[in-house]
Amino acid sequence: MGDGSVVPRLGSMKALLGIVAGAGASYGLYKLISGQVFKKTKKNPHNESPSVKSSQQGGIKLRPGSLLAKVSGLDVVCARPDDATSGEIVHQSPNKLELHHLKILLSRLQTIDDVSNRAQFLLTLGNAAAFTINQNQIRELEGIPVxxxxxSDPAPEVRVQALNALNNLCMNIENQEQIKLYVPQVLELIEMSAVNSDLQLGALRLLTNLSVTDKHQHLLKGSVTLLLSLLVVSSEALQVQTLKVLVNLSSNPDMMDDIVQAQAPASVLLLFDERTSPAVLLRLLTFVGNLKAWRPSAQVADELRRKQDCLFRVMLDESSQLHSKLVRLLSHPAGEIQAQVARVLT
Structure with a gap:
């Protein structure tokens, strides 16, 4: 068992503890899907975005029908005509992107000053990274650190696209060995960003992929308090992603000591309510089921009871109100929820 101390890193989240509760939450067990393809956004070819206009003024040749436009779904900046090393990016399917195309993208990304263009190039790389061959090539080109x-870009939209690109790259086990180094920075983004922001959502998606297997879950053991605090103050979309991470962690018995010792707002119990959407309850019950499968010794249970506001006291101790809330959910109109509650109570 751990040293029994929990040092929460709540930052701006600390002021949110114990505030709103009762917002819906949900969780779906995450499946690692290789070859995910992002939906392509179509733009009116007769309308130019500000980024396109500024790029043209800067002397960069634009190719609306180029590979980059096909991959990202947006007008993008192509190589300068006088760049002899960049070559021409030809029309082809993103899953057949060649090594020199990725070299161009990564090289140009590091020299772009315009915010919209930086976000655009990261979007293109992220979409390309939906394919295994590109995931490997980006790693081999040392593109992950890039x-x-x-x-840490000043522009939120650039940080969001960086998270999305890393999220796709994280579907590759070898890439995870590099991406895990940035977990502290990703957690800081969650902690310091506005609640329900795209930054928080993107960061949680990345942590979901990284925590699918138990190999890197230990990197998140200090984040359980942050996740539980976020769970009670965020919108349903963010609660879904938060619970995905929590369920991944709670499925690992080696993580349970850290989870049950984490500080938890008592208001999390208000989520176990008939007014919460069925999708939310099913996923929340999965998390609780994982917790209840853990059986501490009498000595460990006594130690946990002495920890103020820890998750064990809030959800698992005999004094917890969770049991009575679960019993009331046995009469939920959705049969699937009744069945899940019955399994948890067994």
Whole structure:
């Protein structure tokens, strides 16, 4: 068992503890899907975005029908005509992107000053990274540190696209060995960003992918308090992603000591309510089921009871109100929820 201390890093989240509760939450067990393809956004070819106009004024040749436009779904900046090393990016399917195309993208990304263009190039790399061959090539080109460098970009939209690109790259086990180095920075983004922001959502998606297997879950053991605090103050979309991470962690018995010792707002119990959407309850019950599968010794249970506001006291101790809330959910109109509650109570 751990040293029994929990040092929460709540930052701006600390002021949110114990505030709103009762917002819906949900969780779906995450499946690592290789070859995910992002939806392409179509733009009116007769309308030019500000970034396109500024790029043209800067002397960069634009190719609306180029590979980059096909991959990202946006007008993008192509190589300068006088750049002899860049070559021409030809029309082809993103899953057949060649090595020199990725070299161009990564090289140009590091020299772009315009915010919209930086976000655009990261979007293109992220979409390309939906394919295994590109995931490997980006790693071999040392592109992961390049992309991760934009996690500290001043522009929020650039940070969001960097997270999205890393999220796709994270679907590759070998890439995870590099991406895990940026977990502290990703957690800081969650902690310091506005609640329900795209930054928080993108960061949680990345942590979901990284925590699918138990190999890197230990990197998140100090973040459970932050996740539980976020769970009670965020919108349903963010609660879903938060619970995905929590369920991944709670499925690992080696993580349970850290989870049950984490500080938890008592208001999290208000989520176990008939007014919460069925999708939310099913996923929340999965998390609780994982917790209840853990059986501490009498000595460990006594130690945990002495920890103020820890998750064990809030959800698992005999004094917890969770049991009575679960019993009331046995009469939920959705049969699937009734069945899940019955399994948890067994």
């Amino acid at each position: 992309i991760a460098g934009f996690l």
